[in-house]
Amino acid sequence: MIYAVIDTNVFVSALLSRYADSATVQVVNAMFINGICPLYNQEIIDEYQNVLHRQKFCFPAEAIDSIINAVQEFGICLDRTRSSEFFPDPKDVVFYEVALSKEDAYLVTGNTKHFPKTPIVVTPSEMMKILLK
Helix, strand or coil: CEEEEECHHHHHHHHHCCCCCCHHHHHHHHHHCCCEEEEECHHHHHHHHHHHCCCCCCCCHHHHHHHHHHHHHHCEECCCCCCCCCCCCHHHHHHHHHHHCCCCCEEECCCHHHCCCCCCEECHHHHHHHHHC
16 A cells, blocks of 8 residues: 555546556545545645535545545544645645655655655556556
8 A cells, every 4th residue: 555645636537537557547546446545634624625525626526525434434644744845836745745654655646846856656557656666
């Protein structure tokens, strides 16, 4: 089992994707089949809710609920481990700090430039390679 915080942009990309074999869709599917155990806290759940319900996306409520319910059902709710790293967007800090709270956990994001360059920050494609090892 791989432990990972999944950045909101991964869910957005997966829901927008037309390709079942895209890395973002595969990451979401791995969460449903117990390949990835999602890590989260209430701030992350709130961010998922706020972003995925934006009108510009027009995502079906059932799809949003399915993803958020899976994160909470299959995942682990953790407190943040404070980091002194710099973040261009303060809203991203919580994702990184929750990932730091679990040994050997990852942060899966499509925006690696928004996070410190550390081995725990991976793209969806990199996560799929880790899962296949």
